[in-house]
């Protein structure tokens with residue numbers, strides 16, 4: 432986009448402002464009514480809500496695969512409804528559930544799709560493809576020449592992400608990007624994706640059905656109900672700790688306390704001093720690791736205790752009850 436803000440690292444990311452957007456389909460279905468939402472540059476926001484609440488419609492309005500019938504959408508301070516849609520889409524990466532790779536093109540050619548459309552030289556495109564495949568954890572010499580059917584589901588998904596990042600977009604839109612792979616691969620892809628995001632710091636809007644995924648990935652989560660109504664827009668911890676409406680309370684469910692542990696770190700506040708006779712047999716938990724991982728360790732500790740370490744040095748004792756108390760809903 433012209434006038435797109437660049438951050439200090441020279442990487443580009445634009446804020447997104449949805450200003451009272453609405454979509455009424457030609458058959459009269461009002462998929463989204465008057466939704467306003469702001470996503471900061473470099474932020475990862477997850478849209479979640481029951482099937483049919485309008486998540487995909489919202490996402491596709493941002494890159495104008497669907498035209499809004501009311502309201503404005505700004506990238507940075509430019510109105511996307513005034514932009515040329517084809518040019519706009521080249522500036523916005525888009526990743527969908529089954530990736531949509533071109534089956535008769537190699538991985539390298541798939542990733543180079545947008546750079547080619549933008550008229551990059553062959554050398555520049557080739558170099559970029561190499562960088563991106565490395566970035567998503569695929570060896571370019573090994574995978575660049577393969578065809579999509581020669582990859583696993585998780586590898587295809589990584590190629591999809593690499594392709595979406597190819598032309599250094601200001602925004603990345605992801606519609607259920609990890610839901611087509613099995614749960615173990617999904618968790619690994621999510622972890623890799625968080626590492627990738629820490630590096631590229633794109634503004635990302637991600638749609639999912641999976642609350643655990645939303646909690647793991649989102650800087651903020653927007654919970655939508657029918658008609659794209661915004662029920663709550665908050666950090667995962669606040670959402671799980673203080674659901675704003677009965678709808679959200681029901682949506683996040685009775686086990687929200689346990690979910691909250693995923694995004695709660697083990698801090699010094701929950702530690703007790705290590706007794707002088709602390710058994711060397713106690714399992715070990717890392718300071719700053721998630722309370723959820725700590726609970727997994729504590730559940731297998733016969734005494735319900737673990738030693739907490741920082742950079743390998745013991746710094747305190749953690750009891751199972753302290754972690755369970757963190758899971759108690761505050762409301």
Ligand SMILES: Nc1ncnc2c1ncn2[C@@H]1O[C@H](COP(=O)(O)OP(=O)(O)OP(=O)(O)O)[C@@H](O)[C@H]1O
Pocket residue numbers: 456457458460461462480481482483484485486487488489640
């Ligand atoms: N082209 C269309 N014409 C008419 N109605 C549509 C069209 N596309 C979507 N809808 C309707 O708009 C509403 C929102 O659909 P949308 O796909 O945005 O929801 P969603 O939250 O992404 O759903 P899911 O989670 O099931 O993918 C639904 O009632 C859907 O039936």
